[in-house]
Amino acid sequence: MTTATSPRVLAHPTREEIRLENVLHALSDPMRLRVVRDLATAEDDLSCSYFDLPVTKSTTTHHFRVLRENGVIRQIYRGTAKMNGLRRDDLDALFPGLLDSVLAAAAGQADRLGEG
Amino acid sequence: MTTATSPRVLAHPTREEIRLENVLHALSDPMRLRVVRDLATAEDDLSCSYFDLPVTKSTTTHHFRVLRENGVIRQIYRGTAKMNGLRRDDLDALFPGLLDSVLAAAAGQADRLGEG
DNA sequence: GTCAAACTACGAGAGTTTTCGTACAATGGA
């Protein structure tokens, strides 16, 4: 029985609503950048619980929401899990090359700092 | 006569100290992104007063400091003016293609939104 | 129906950011 409380359909910005400043802000947090890097190398969508971030579950929820609300990831429910995927198509269409250069930059920096 | 109060030599992070997250954060503010876009198209360094931002002077000072402290710009005093230049060399060496794709993305978004 | 798993909502604390206004400092001329 549904109580119609929390929306099981999650609000995402449309492609046109995605703003560069917001995307940069979403990517400027180490925790979120780590999530995005993992999603970029994954074949399929990943559940939130796949990520073992060094913060509590409610903080993790917060970071995923920031990524979704700023147009970086797409989230859908599948059973009790919430699956996450990069919005590569939208980001590449809006900002060609941006995501790739951020990912390359993050990889390079991790190398330099010893897989920090 | 010098009173040796505020340092006339400004502290900058070295190339090795520049962090991707910090650069992204510095670029995620509309005011600062606007400054960076102007600096990118300028031939030479530009003074702070060149920019006519819709905020007070002290807020402008704040934004330039954020850009400098996060390694995005280089600032030097020249007379009463403070000259600002993009750290293209360092940024391109650390994060190849990143600055260019951000600048292109910003230009594209400005087009889409009607030079907003 | 009961239960575990996965995630959310809410409230709250600590810290940071953006912005302002006022007062001040440094420089380069007149």
Add this chain to the structure above:
DNA sequence: TCCATTGTACGAAAACTCTCGTAGTTTGAC
């Protein structure tokens, strides 16, 4: 020396961010 120009420092307010803990919902399996 005096002044205009350029930018800084400081204090403060409002808003936002990151984090947590606790209590809750939704789903799927038993």
